[in-house]
Amino acid sequence: xxxxxxxxxxxxxxxxxxxxxxxxxxxxxxxxxxxxxxxxxxxxxxxxxxxxxxxxxxxxxxxxxxxxxxxxxxxxxxxxxxxxxxxxxxxxxxxxxxxxxxxxxxxxxxxxxxxxxxxxxxxxxxxxxxxxxxxxxxxxxxxxxxxxxxxxxxxxxxxxxxxxxxxxxxxxxxxxxxxxxxxxxxxxxxxxxxxxxxxxxxxxxxxxxxxxxxxxxxxxxxxxxxxxxxxxxxxxxxxxxxxxxxxxx
Amino acid sequence: xxxxxxxxxxxxxxxxxxxxxxxxxxxxxxxxxxxxxxxxxxxxxxxxxxxxxxxxxxxxxxxxxxxxxxxxxxxxxxxxxxxxxxxxxxxxxxxxxxxxxxxxxxxxxxxxxxxxxxxxxxxxxxxxxxxxxxxxxxxxxxxxxxxxxxxxxxxxxxxxxxxxxxxxxxxxxxxxxxxxxxxxxxxxxxxxxxxxxxxxxxxxxxxxxxxxxxxxxxxxxxxxxxxxxxxxxxxxxxxxxxxxxxxxx
DNA sequence: CACACAAGTTGACGTGGATCATGGAAAAGC
DNA sequence: GCTTTTCCATGATCCACGTCAACTTGTGTG
Numbered sequence: 322x323x324x325x326x327x328x329x330x331x332x333x334x335x336x337x338x339x340x341x342x343x344x345x346x347x348x349x350x351x352x353x354x355x356x357x358x359x360x361x362x363x364x365x366x367x368x369x370x371x372x373x374x375x376x377x378x379x380x381x382x383x384x385x386x387x388x389x390x391x392x393x394x395x396x397x398x399x400x401x402x403x404x405x406x407x408x409x410x411x412x413x414x415x416x417x418x419x420x421x422x423x424x425x426x427x428x429x430x431x432x433x434x435x436x437x438x439x440x441x442x443x444x445x446x447x448x449x450x451x452x453x454x455x456x457x458x459x460x461x462x463x464x465x466x467x468x469x470x471x472x473x474x475x476x477x478x479x480x481x482x483x484x485x486x487x488x489x490x491x492x493x494x495x496x497x498x499x500x501x502x503x504x505x506x507x508x509x510x511x512x513x514x515x516x517x518x519x520x521x522x523x524x525x526x527x528x529x530x531x532x533x534x535x536x537x538x539x540x541x542x543x544x545x546x547x548x549x550x551x552x553x554x555x556x557x558x559x560x561x562x563x564x565x566x567x568x569x570x
Numbered sequence: 571x572x573x574x575x576x577x578x579x580x581x582x583x584x585x586x587x588x589x590x591x592x593x594x595x596x597x598x599x600x601x602x603x604x605x606x607x608x609x610x611x612x613x614x615x616x617x618x619x620x621x622x623x624x625x626x627x628x629x630x631x632x633x634x635x636x637x638x639x640x641x642x643x644x645x646x647x648x649x650x651x652x653x654x655x656x657x658x659x660x661x662x663x664x665x666x667x668x669x670x671x672x673x674x675x676x677x678x679x680x681x682x683x684x685x686x687x688x689x690x691x692x693x694x695x696x697x698x699x700x701x702x703x704x705x706x707x708x709x710x711x712x713x714x715x716x717x718x719x720x721x722x723x724x725x726x727x728x729x730x731x732x733x734x735x736x737x738x739x740x741x742x743x744x745x746x747x748x749x750x751x752x753x754x755x756x757x758x759x760x761x762x763x764x765x766x767x768x769x770x771x772x773x774x775x776x777x778x779x780x781x782x783x784x785x786x787x788x789x790x791x792x793x794x795x796x797x798x799x800x801x802x803x804x805x806x807x808x809x810x811x812x813x814x815x816x817x818x819x
Numbered sequence: 820c821a822c823a824c825a826a827g828t829t830g831a832c833g834t835g836g837a838t839c840a841t842g843g844a845a846a847a848g849c
Numbered sequence: 850g851c852t853t854t855t856c857c858a859t860g861a862t863c864c865a866c867g868t869c870a871a872c873t874t875g876t877g878t879g
Contacts, residue, residue, distance in 0.1 A: 406734050408819045414734040428730055430723035437730065456716060463709040466719075473722035474679035480729040481677055481686065485655050485663040487736035488780035492866070523827060531737035533867050538828050554827095554875080570657045741836065772857065782837050787858050803845080803857095826875070831868105838863075845856070 342374050342446075354422040354509065355396060356450075356468055364462050371454040374398070375447045384425065384439040384447065391429040393449045397421045400445020401520045403529075404437040415529035417476075418442070418521060420506055427473050442520040487531045490570055495530040496540045497568035500550070504559060515559040594618050603671040603758065604645060605699075605717055613711050620703040623647070624696045633674065633688040633696065640678040642698045646670045649694020650769045652778075653686040664778035666725075667691070667770060669755055676722050691769040736780045739819055744779040745789045746817035749799070753808060764808040 346357045346369050357365050375398075378384065384395060387406065397419050404425065407413040416437055419425050429435045430452065459466050486495055508514035519526070527537040544550045549565055551558040559565060595606045595618050606614050624647075627633065633644060636655060646668050653674060656662040665686055668674050678684045679701065708715050735747055757763035768775070776786040793799045798814055800807040808814060 406730055408734060408738065410819055412734075412738045412819065414730075414737045416730045416733050428723055428726040431720045431727065432723075436727045456712075459715065460712040463705075463715075466708065466712075466715040467705060470715075470718060470722065471680045473719065473726065474677055474681075477677040477722065477726055477729065478680065478685045480726065480733070481655055481663075481665045483733060484665050484729070484736060485657060485661075487733060488663045488777070489657060489661045522825095528737070534827075535829080535868080536866060542828075570659050570661065771855095783857080784838080784859080785836060788836095791858070820879105822878090824876085824878105826873100828873070829871090831870085833866105833868075834864100835867090836863105837865090838861105840861085841859090843856105843858080845854100847852100847854075849850100849852080 351422045373449040378441040382441045386438040395425040395447040398446045401442045494570040600671045622698040627690040631690045635687040644674040644696040647695045650691045743819040
């Protein structure tokens with residue numbers, strides 16, 4: 322525990338990054354990794370005008386649920402979210418975790434309804450993009466359309482990697498891959514690539530990776546014993562990224 | 571075997587559907603489920619002009635491989651394809667099977683390179699859409715852009731379902747889900763929903779579902795013994811769709 | 820701060836499906 | 850045609866990970 326106080330200040334906490342609800346895209350700290358990248362000033366203002374910036378959503382708050390009518394796309398502004406889909410018998414699968422600058426609900430565009438359920442993992446906020454309006458302004462903004470295609474394509478690619486993970490990897494490989502994927506995404510956002518908070522529960526992680534909670538728990542312990550990581554509650558520090566990379570397969 | 575000759579004429583064989591290489595979109599039998607749907611005549615002609623229609627690709631032919639520079643999207647015109655991605659150690663995952671009217675390589679848009687490898691499962695042909703040109707003409711054709719978004723979103727949704735399958739379902743549920751998904755796609759294309767050819771090998775199926783070949787083989791036998799299906803080589807007939815649906819979970 | 824309840828850890832044990840092994844059937848090459 | 854190779858089926862065995870159970874640690878609430 323004394324160790325914890327040592328380490329904590331370094332750890333990223335995405336919920337701690339306060340965003341003024343009224344901050345426009347051009348002034349947003351996420352600008353460089355968000356949708357508006359590459360738009361000219363006029364277009365940016367127009368995009369800005371259709372965006373609805375949310376209040377804070379508390380941990381556990383449901384952004385939308387599967388079967389609700391599809392109205393808007395969402396971009397995480399602060400905090401983090403998970404999405405899940407359910408089988409008929411209630412089993413569900415965590416299909417993704419979403420961090421600032423990332424889109425939620427892209428899989429709903431082709432339908433009248435959301436395809437999944439999105440929940441905040443911590444205090445979080447989003448930018449809401451009413452899809453009707455996006456279609457409308459998109460007609461005059463080819464650059465925006467390209468951006469959207471790119472975003473969708475990127476999520477597609479990462480979903481395919483997850484298929485490889487779910488279908489072919491062992492438990493160790495799964496967890497190592499997961500940790501490094503988080504690491505990379507934090508780094509892209511200007512945070513430490515080695516020290517961060519896991520905003521999701523062990524059981525969310527287990528579910529996402531197709532494992533049992535107990536297995537994840539044991540693996541964290543083994544990784545720690547092996548000097549790969551250092552965990553204190555939800556804070557994790559990657560001690561040996563090279564070894565983790567070897568483990569990914 | 572005598573039974574086989576009885577049944578065979580009914581079975582769909584996508585490779586058998588001959589397409590004149592020069593047939594334009596408006597005259598194509600896939601029109602109603604393909605990209606151009608909803609375009610006006612002018613736009614259709616313009617889209618038509620950038621499409622390069624391929625020769626026949628033989629079974630096993632590689633359309634593109636991962637790491638090759640991304641140049642074009644492809645739409646299956648006849649036959650079928652599989653896509654795979656590989657782990658560093660050579661293990662690979664069949665990420666999808668593609669039938670007439672379906673897009674291949676949507677996950678490559680955001681990168682310079684293809685993210686996966688695409689192989690023909692049988693004698694097949696494709697329409698090639700050079701992406702540069704698509705971007706170009708897309709600027710004046712919002713309807714085309716929407717179509718593209720919709721297509722991407724649809725694949726995203728089906729990938730999420732596959733995650734649920736890979737992460738949470740038992741072997742029986744996996745296979746039942748797979749068979750019904752094929753059934754649905756054949757039906758959408760105007761073919762029998764119950765009698766069709768499996769153009770992919772057992773091992774492709776196993777790989778795609780995160781199972782061993784032996785397991786798939788055993789399951790086919792068990793399904794047949796249980797009166798759920800009737801198989802002769804690569805031809806399958808779904809005898810009890812209702813029971814299969816119950817099995818999906 | 821104490822109480823209740825959810826989340827996480829760890830051990831013992833069981834099992835679904837992988838792996839290994841063998842033989843037959845179909846397809847591909849010559 | 851014959852040979853070779855790949856594909857498929859089925860039985861015997863094994864093991865990675867799930868399940869069950871008991872305990873500890875965190876967390877939110879009045």
